[in-house]
Amino acid sequence: MRSLAVLLFALPLLAQPPVSRSTYVKSDEKLNLDPGSKLWKKAPVSVMAVTPPGPAAPAALKTEVRSRWSGKHLYFLFSCPYEKLNLKPDLDAKNETNKLWEWDVVEIFIGGEFDNIWRYREYQVSPRAEWVDLDIDRKKPLPEGGWRWNSNFEAAARIDEAKKIWYVAMKIPVASINGAEAKAGKELRVNYYRLDGVAPNRTSITWTPTGNRNHHTPEKFGLLRLEK
Numbered sequence: 001m002r003s004l005a006v007l008l009f010a011l012p013l014l015a016q017p018p019v020s021r022s023t024y025v026k027s028d029e030k031l032n033l034d035p036g037s038k039l040w041k042k043a044p045v046s047v048m049a050v051t052p053p054g055p056a057a058p059a060a061l062k063t064e065v066r067s068r069w070s071g072k073h074l075y076f077l078f079s080c081p082y083e084k085l086n087l088k089p090d091l092d093a094k095n096e097t098n099k100l101w102e103w104d105v106v107e108i109f110i111g112g113e114f115d116n117i118w119r120y121r122e123y124q125v126s127p128r129a130e131w132v133d134l135d136i137d138r139k140k141p142l143p144e145g146g147w148r149w150n151s152n153f154e155a156a157a158r159i160d161e162a163k164k165i166w167y168v169a170m171k172i173p174v175a176s177i178n179g180a181e182a183k184a185g186k187e188l189r190v191n192y193y194r195l196d197g198v199a200p201n202r203t204s205i206t207w208t209p210t211g212n213r214n215h216h217t218p219e220k221f222g223l224l225r226l227e228k
Contacts, residue, residue, distance in 0.1 A: 096147070
């Protein structure tokens with residue numbers, strides 16, 4: 001009986017999802033790509049340092065994600081050290097780019113439905129601000145994978161060739177996730193990903209592992225907690 005009690009006590013500890021924090025800004029801000037700026041300097045940092053199956057990613061590719069929120073928007077800044085860029089040959093940062101994940105890119109998978117974890121949104125941006133957003137339903141996939149959906153999110157990017165770091169900033173309307181305004185204490189389901197390099201040495205990096213190579217494993221997402 002004692003061993004059973006110890007096991008039952010330990011189970012809840014295993015079930016706790018990881019938490020990524022986002023802190024409040026009083027008014028909507030313009031996007032900037034400077035981690036030392038007022039918008040980002042004191043923002044909580046989440047670290048992407050593992051591959052989706054679980055093992056560590058190359059240390060040189062460790063990626064930081066900062067997050068802030070206002071009543072209507074979520075803000076994210078990715079800082080991505082790199083060794084060699086894999087960029088789409090024909091740049092088009094004005095029009096949506098389907099299959100952007102075939103090149104270097106960062107991704108946010110985020111959902112507001114806890115009773116339907118298979119429904120969430122996906123936002124991707126490249127080192128040169130190419131973008132795509134998708135409406136994902138793993139149980140009832142939308143036509144063309146949902147990429148025709150439009151969230152009206154904003155994106156910016158820059159490459160610092162001297163430091164070998166590229167940056168991406170996103171400004172995502174909260175209404176595009178679940179139709180509700182943000183407020184302190186609110187939690188959303190989230191995972192962050194990055195794709196780097198060229199096959200056969202292409203690397204996938206994530207914040208919280210999925211246990212397999214598939215990014216679309218919503219049962220393994222963590223939480224994004226909005227804090228004052």
